[in-house]
Amino acid sequence: MKPLSELAQEEARRIDGVLFDLDDTLLSHGLLTRAAFGALWDLHDAKLRLVAVTGRPSGWGEVIARQWPIDGVVTENGAVHVVREGAGVRLLQSCNERERRTRRIRLAQIIEEVAKVVPEARLADDVGARVSDVTWDIGERVKMPTDRADLIDGAARRFGARTTRSSVHLHASFDEDDKASGAVRFVCERFGVSAGAVLARYAFVGDSGNDSACFSAFRATFGVANVRKYVARIAVPPRFVAAKEMGEGFAEIARTLLAARK
Template sequence: MQPIERADTARLSKLRGLIFDLDDTFLDHGELKAASYRALSDLREAGLTLLVATGRPAGWGEVLARMWPVAAVVSENGAISHVRSCGQVRCIDEWSGAPREQARHSLERIAVEVEREFPELVRTDDALARISDITYDVGEYQRVARPIVERASERARALGARTTVSSVHMHITLDPHDKATGCLYVLRTQLGLDTTTARMTFGFIGDSGNDAACFAAFPASIGVSNLSGRPSVTPKWITRGARGAGFVEAAQRILAARR
């Protein structure tokens, strides 16, 4: 990883969009700071297409897609998207209807088994707004030791689920998407960009293990300095600032490269 100030100006100047994570990247311990939102606004005014990629629920995705200057919010680690078009916001769930109901039923059975073996796991307080996954609070309001999170994840995988761990949550799901495939699906089907063009012209900024897929997929990848959770792929560049300050720093570097 190289400091963001050493990033290639020509490369940054060619970015047409930025995908960003929320928790501990754009938000500071869950709080949206004025400077972070101003930086987001500045990026939009400079003409960049903005996408959120988060493990947070689809219900949040819908609200943010309606309020913020973003083209789409990819939520639940890639499974669900809310896309803004012609002044409206549409929900994209590839499994909507009967397949979703079946998947939900199977996932609930796995969750009950995991919770029986790991009583330390408490479901998140945003569960009602979720469509595709079941999520445990392992660092937001609860503290769960990492070895327990790792063993519980292993058990969920043995039962047939996929797992993702962020700085605050452990997710179990039967959906095939991760943040990168979810974003690329939206960029291809909703914004008309082929996958290679999307990968080469969109940057990504994140902080955690559940951002590894995007660090791998988008060569212009940035980590904020509080990068945690041992992501299997690390970002190309790293900021000096943590969380929102890191986001602002990256935005300013991108904007400077365009001038």
């Protein structure tokens, strides 16, 4: 990973938009700081397209898409997209209602199995706002040892679910998208851009294991400083890393990107 000072002017000028993770990237321990929100407005004012790409629920996406200066939110690790439409918001999903019901029944079976295998496992406090996955808390209100989280992971995969972990949550889903394919699909459908152009012209900013697909897929990738904790578990680390952590790091990346485009 290179320091931000090595970002070339030419590369910075090629960027049409910034895709960014929320927890421990834009948000600092769950809080949207003045520095991070100001950076978002600065990127917006510079006419960059902005899309949050998060493991958080579509219910959170509905609020964020309405209130923030951004173009949309890719939620639930790629599965459910939320866009502002007139005075409201619209949810976009890649499967129909009937298939969604079937998948929810299968997810309920996994919840039962996990309760037997890891009795102390607790669902995340945002599951009520989710439509495509089930999520356990492994680092938000509780700190679950890695070997216990591994047991939840194994149980979910035995049922054929796909699993993903962030710094705070473990998700199980039957949806096909990951953060990278979900983000690419969103930008292609929303702005009529080819997948190749999205990968080459959109920057991604993240911090942890569930950003791994995006760090591998996009050309201009940035980590906030706390990404160093996860580098050993990420197949391809981000190309650039900020000196500061979380929201402060996001603001540092935004500043560098905007300065290099001048």
